[in-house]
Amino acid sequence: MPKTSDQTRRRRADDARVVADVLRRGIDRGERTGALDEQQLAAEFSVSRNAIRDALALLCSQGQIDRAPRIGTHVVRRKAEHGIDALRGLKETLVEHGRVRNEVRVATLVRSPAAVARRLALAPGAEVVYIERLRLLDDEPVSLDLTYLASDVGVPILDHDLENTDVFTLLERVSGQRLHSAEQSVEAASADPHSAANLDVPAGTALLLIERLARLGPEARPVDLEYLRMRSDRITLHATALRDTHPNGEAR
Amino acid sequence: MPKTSDQTRRRRADDARVVADVLRRGIDRGERTGALDEQQLAAEFSVSRNAIRDALALLCSQGQIDRAPRIGTHVVRRKAEHGIDALRGLKETLVEHGRVRNEVRVATLVRSPAAVARRLALAPGAEVVYIERLRLLDDEPVSLDLTYLASDVGVPILDHDLENTDVFTLLERVSGQRLHSAEQSVEAASADPHSAANLDVPAGTALLLIERLARLGPEARPVDLEYLRMRSDRITLHATALRDTHPNGEAR
Known part of the structure; x- marks a missing residue:
């Protein structure tokens, strides 16, 4: 037929x-x-x-x-890979791909929205540090990052070189503690006109939208809540998964 | 001012x-x-x-x-979370969210494209099993999956119930081995008109595009190369990252 x-x-x-x-x-x-x-x-x-x-x-x-x-x-070009199974800042990740520079657009104390306070285990309305950065790889915008920091670690960070240093690096420097872990959620979203203009892509371009809650020190205290908008034409996320087991040791 | x-x-x-x-x-x-x-x-x-x-x-x-x-x-609704730090099929993942059913659109032997053969460590042009499935959660399309399988494990799978079973589950069943791990890459991409029609979303909708290479058994043999297009309005990817260390034990 x-x-x-x-x-x-x-x-x-x-x-x-x-x-x-x-x-x-x-x-x-x-x-x-x-x-x-x-x-x-x-x-x-x-x-x-x-x-x-x-x-x-x-x-x-x-x-x-x-x-x-x-x-x-x-x-045209290959993309950079950003591992999301290891906890690293963008500059640490892209060190082999080029020079990362941050355009700091906002860095200030704000009253935390209730939802943010809850995620950071703070009292409702507690003051938090809010940072907005456009991140550039070899002078091309690749990520627009919004960051909320608990004020005890966030305020000292405001005196440091946010233009050339990852927040993760600064968190470890000012606290004297190691980062512990982060929970990350990844979605795809179309760029609204304003984000598109910032990231120098056409409006409607599909972007990676990442929420990351980073925890600090042996108590794994949540100190850093981030919303990252990444250009998927420049950065691919990468993760290795292991097969997990049931409590009885069998494959699910 | x-x-x-x-x-x-x-x-x-x-x-x-x-x-x-x-x-x-x-x-x-x-x-x-x-x-x-x-x-x-x-x-x-x-x-x-x-x-x-x-x-x-x-x-x-x-x-x-x-x-x-x-x-x-x-x-309107919350979304399902798909952990990408554990290696699980969609049905295993979404078991609490509803009933997963697969519409099997293609399931056949094909000559592998050179790029696919290379990823699966097969000779160029080797026969592989190719499966295309539209995956539905409670009768709503959530993911369009293309799968290439090494033929020794792929051919026996063709006789099984692909409509109601994850490929991961079938791989373990027919091989008698556990899955080992998978490397995953995540991008955001706008839905082309044809994918959009399949997934029942407007053309141009931002989708999650995942490439997954799954490895089988203690030798971690690559047997399963997948290209998944997921509706980001229905599924969020989730991963926990740990802070890694330099060889000298210091934070990067």
């Missing part, structure tokens, strides 16, 4: 998606660089050239490749 | 963003339910009611709250 054109269209869209997924990660990992050849890709993935063209259009719209007449299709 | 209207507009947008961030996570965590009152929120966050209105508009556009004349503003 001949395929209907509906089935053909659906198959082509499905093929394009899987090709785009595999290529995207190959580019991120630095395995694919330079020029991309449609015919070669069609042979590698055993799909039509139309599906390859659709896949390349998807990657192009996400800024991972460039296409131009006569010049052809080229990989 | 009086503020310029530019400064005022910028401050209002900044206020709206931080309020939206804090509210969003409160809703996700189930701490905020039912009606939201603009005046109360303005007092809690010490910002203008205009900033609160902008924040609620942001959350409304992301489907977390509903606003209607006379009825007011209400939280």
Whole structure:
């Protein structure tokens, strides 16, 4: 029975998606660089050239490749990987990718919203330090970070070099304690016009939205609540998971 | 000196963003339910009611709250949390949130693209099992999953109940081995029209895009390469990070 054109269209869209997924990660990992050849890709993935063209259009719209007449299709750049299974600041993480600099937009004491006080285990309305930073990698904005700090560690931090130092590093310096751990939640969200302008991306661009509650010292006291908006075209989150066990030792 | 209207507009947008961030996570965590009152929120966050209105508009556009004349503003629902520090299938993860069912769209042997073969440590062009599933939580699509499996474990899986069982569970069943670990990469991406139609969201919606390479048995053999597209309005990723150390034991 001949395929209907509906089935053909659906198959082509499905093929394009899987090709785009595999290529995207190959580019991120630095395995694919330079020029991309449609015919070669069609042979590698055993799909039509139309599906390859659709896949390349998807990657192009996400800024991972460039296409131009006569010049052809080229990989633009790979992305930085940010491990979210180890607790590190952006500067610590991206040290191999370039120079991180922070544009400090706000750094002040505020009355904590009830929800923030609760997360930091403070009395409702307690004063907290609020910091807003635009973080730049080689002068390109990559993350817009909002940070609430318990005031005993936050106030001393205000005297330090927030432009060139991660808050994590400063927290350890001013407290004399090690960071303990952090709970992180990751979502995807479209950039509102204001965030988009700050991060120098088109409004509506999909961003990674991370909430991070960092804990300090052997008591694991929650001292640092952050809301990070990261450009997903520049940073990929990375985590290694281990298979956990039931109490009886069996796989779930 | 009086503020310029530019400064005022910028401050209002900044206020709206931080309020939206804090509210969003409160809703996700189930701490905020039912009606939201603009005046109360303005007092809690010490910002203008205009900033609160902008924040609620942001959350409304992301489907977390509903606003209607006379009825007011209400939280729609909280989201499910998917831990990415433990290696679990979606059904294992969401067992408390509802019934997971899989619509199996493709399940077949294919010639592996070179990039896939490399990740699975197979010879170029080796046959692999390819599975495409739309995953539904209580009959609502939440994730569109593409899976490549090494054929020795993948072929036996094709005879099992893929509609109602996680691939992770089946991998352990057919191999008689435990899963070992997985490397995961997380990005945000706008839904292309075809993915959007499958997941029943507007085109352009920000989705979580996860690549996961799962390893099996004591040798940690890579057997399962997955590309998952998750609805961020239904699922939040969660991870706990520990502070790592330099070889000399000092904090980085």
